[in-house]
Every structure is written in structure tokens, then in C-alpha cells.
Amino acid sequence: MTSAAAPIRAKRVLPGFTLSLGTTLLYITVIILIPVLALILKGAEIGPARFWAIVSSPRAVAAFQVTLIAAAIATVFNALYGLLMAWVLVRYEFPGKRILDALMDVPFALPTAVAGLSLTALFSSNGWIGAWLEPQGISVVYTIWGIALAMAFTSVPFVVRTVQPVLEDLDPGYEQAARTLGASEATIFTRVVFPQILPAWLAGCTIAFARSLGEFGAIVFIAGNLPFQTEIAALLAFIRLEEFDYNGAAAIALVLLFFALVLLLVSNRLQAWAARHRGA
């Protein structure tokens, strides 16, 4: 017989908490935490002075600059184009819409090296588009524009695919209400629609930027990889690895990781601010 004073314990409604959390934690440890920890340890091995010497060497600084600037260009482009694309895919009905929608996944599905190769072929001076751009004095291949192009190609789905579902779920009542209140279509977009997709859009842009920072496969083919000019940080780390300079590679990789983390932090703050009305 159980005693009347036995404490009442609420039963969990959803079973399997321990098992599912344990599995995910194990996974995160093996796939993410251990590699990152190894990277940090490897970078820390050499001490701050040597670390600083590696990451502030002119070649490394140039590589970081190229990477950040190209990623910024790619992200600005994707931010605008991705938003437009999501808008078109959600708001209009037209033949071929589903094909266009499926095409947005191609950059995800395509091996990035293949993307890099075909972009290079297209934009080189004898490629379809390059042959036409070159006489205008615009060269893409082997310049920072080529790097930005490759980054934009591989990261645009992030913006489209984060904005699209939010736009789809947006109650048409908001826009109808704004219309009855006399707002012009432009005002409706800027004051009613955009603020509501802003958090998702910021999140998409952040992932796109982070992805661009680390992009490697697509870029090495189109960039030319000239040190001080078109050499990206990820490639420099790779070169250090090939030279068996593991500490040098880790130091450069750590800086990239740092950029990405700072970015994620800023983006999270921005998203929280944009979604402040939801905390209720």
C-alpha cells in the first residue's frame, strides 16, 4: 500500500526525452564540438604572439579583406534578389512557377566545384557571358567580382528559403486592412509586409553571409587565387595545411570562425529587435 504522503509527480506527456536529447547531444559533440575544440586548441598551441603574427601577416590580412568584401557584396546582392525571388514565388501565379521554385534548390544540390567550373566557363573571356562583358571593360573571372559571384550563387537559396514560408503564412488580412485604411501599395509593403518578414530576412542574410565566408569549392576555380589580390581566407588555410603548417591553418580558420560568430551574434540581436512585438 502506498503511503498517502507520497509526493505527486507529474508524468511527462511526451516520452523519450532522455533518449532523444542524449542522441542529439552526442551528435553535436562528435560533429561540431570536438572539431571546433580541436581547432581552438591547435590555434592556441602557438601562443598569442605567434598567433597574432600569422593572422596579421600581409598575405593573411589581404585574404581576410578579400573574403569579407566579397561576402558582403554577395550578401547585399542576395538580400535584394532573394527577397524579390521569394516575393515572386509567393505572390504571383505564372506558368513554370514550380520549375522556378525547384531551380532555387539547385545551388544546394550542385557540388560547389561544378558550380565554380561552369561559372568560370561562362564568365571567362571566351565564355558566353564573358565574351560579351569583356569588351565593355568588365572582367569577372580572376577578380573579386568573380569571388562574389560564386558566393552569391551558392548562398542565395538561404535567403529565398527563409523568407518564402514566412511570406506564405502572412495573413492577407493585414494588407487588406491597410488598403481599406488608405495606404498605398508601396506603403503597405514598407510598413506592413516588410516589418513582418524582417526577422526571417535577417536570418536568411546572416546564414548566406556565413556560408559565403566559408565557401571554397566554387571560388577556387573562378578566383585565380593570386595572393594579395584574389586569394580567399579559406584557400589560404588550405595552402597552410598542404604545407603541413597546422597551426597556421588553425589560426586563419579561427579568425574566420570568429567573424562568423560575431555576425551571428549581431544578427540574433537584430532579429530579436525586429521580432520584439512577439515576446508577449
Added chain:
Amino acid sequence: MISISSMTKSFGPTAVLRGIDLNIEAGELVALLGPSGSGKTTLLKIIAGLEWPDAGGLVVDGKNWLALSAQQRRIGFVFQHYALFPHMTVRDNIAFGLSVRPRAERPGKSVIAAKVDDLLGLLQIAHLADRFPGQLSGGQRQRVALGRALAIEPAVLLLDEPFGALDAAIRRDLRRWLREVHQKTGSTTLFVTHDQEEAFELADRVVVMGEGRIEQIGSADQIHDRPASPFVARFMGAVVELPVTLRAGRAEAAGLDARAVERRAMADGPARLFLRPDAIALEADPASPWRLTHKASNGAMIRATLQQDGGLEIPVDLPRHSAPDLSLGSAYRLRPLTGAVFSFDAAPQADAARPLPILKEKRL
């Protein structure tokens, strides 16, 4: 004044409005009452400029509104689920209609703020001004939605099922309060509802719609006492339908004492009598073909079921305290207190209570 003429609208093969003619006077408070699918919300959205009719006219204060966009009509529309802008505070929501005006017509910031403060006071939500819609209850959101619509001083105020999503007590409160707001602002108001009580309690005039047509327009009493069509009779709760014979305008049938039902100037012959279950009294009469087969009490009312020899079964609701002793299996005579008689043919009644643009009555 709103004047709607011969308006039709289809969504694909489905006819939603089949010829609507309706005039609404300035300052009037009118309800569009009907079951779902009767086209009442579509009509409201057409007046708002959110839908467009296939044919017909919509003239408001002498202007052809079908040539104007929703933005130009200056209407206040309160959506069923409010559609408050979730990223704006209550204050910004209410100010929205004023703050989006083109620069030339836009009132100054302080004017807008004063106007919003006025409305917050009128709507009794001043303490909520800086909250976001997500932090409000349903009834509070309803008030904000109304405030947002009223801020632009609309020519016409339109409300789509304004209290549909609220619970009964809040609904009663808000109804009384909407009536007050209407008296204070004096704006022509049209609201859609499927709730008879709401329509009759609130509106000056009720427009009953069914299947894309106006079935009847009138006050609560008129529609109650003299439904213009079998559709209205059924919709008003007269779900008991008896085959009768008309003789000198009086409905007659075995076991039926319809002396309390108004005489109708209709040709003698077979007809249908529509009765509300709660407007039938029972009297013991061994000669009647109606037998009590079932009875149950809910405390206030006794719901009795009577069956005719022929198999026809009808419900009768009696107040428990004044009901006679009912015994199962006994025969009773039906004595309706009110009722409506309609002929069997599908054509409209010559003497239908209110001559209206009722077209053909559809068999349901």
C-alpha cells in the same frame, strides 16, 4: 447613402450573389444576417473594395464606388479576426490610417496623437496604448480594430462577424458598447452576422440573406412574425413544417388547432405551415393523430417529440413549469401560437409580409 443595384458575383461556377438590391440610409445601423455561404461577407467585401462584382451598381453618396479603389473609398473595415498589425503598438495601429495619408493631406503628428487619444478614451482602452496586439485579449483586440477603422472617420463602417470569435458574455458587453459608439459617431454601419440575436438586438434593420439573395428586410418583429419566405421561416427557427389545407385563409389539418395563426389571403388548397418548436402548445385530445413518443427535460424546458400516424415526427418545446402533465403514448392536439403559411408552389407569395426583391424561393 449606400445604394446597391442588381449586383451579381460568381467565384468560378459558384454564384455567390444572384442579384442584390439594397439601399442603406445615412447613419443607419444595418445587419446582414444569413447562414454561411449566403454571400453576406462577399457583399460586405465588395462594398469595401476588397472584392469586385461581376455586374451591378454600387453608388455611395452619389459617387460610383465601383470606379474607386479600396484606398479611395474611405471605409472602416473591421475584420473577423481583426487583422491588427502585430508589429505595431495599439497606438500605432489606430494611427495607421492617418499616418499613411499623402503628405499634403496628412494631419500633423500632434493632431494624430490627439485623435488617437480621443479614440482610446472612447473605446476605453487608454491603458493598453503601448501594448502590442499579441498581448491583448480577444475583446480588447476587437476594440482596437474598431478604433483603427474609426480613426479615418469613415464614410461607411463595415464589420465582418464582429463578435464571432468572442465568448458569450464579452459578446453581449461589446454589442451594447458598439451600439453606443454608433450613436456617438453616427456613421453608417453595416455588419455581417449569422447570429440572429446579435442582428436583432443591434441593428435598426436586418437584411436576411440566403444563397446569394436577399430574402427579407425588416425589423426583428416583422421578420419574426411575418417571414417572407420558407427560407426565412426556417432560418428563424420554424423548423416544424406541417402539410395543411387552407380553407378561407385558415390552416387546417387533423389534430391541429391553428386559430391563433393569422389568416392568409391565399387560395384554398394544400399549403405548408411553418412553426417554431417553442411556439406550440399541446392539449390532450384522444381524437388527434399526434402521439407523444419521447420527452426529456433540460430543467427550464421540456422537449417533447410527437409522432403522427403517418410517421411524421416533430419536436415541441414547452416551459417545464407551465407544461401540462404529459404521458407517453397519449394523443395531443397541436395548438400553434404563431406560424407562417406558404403555398406549395415555388413562386413568391402575393401577400408575403414585406414586398422585397425576393426572387424564386429555392427548395432546400
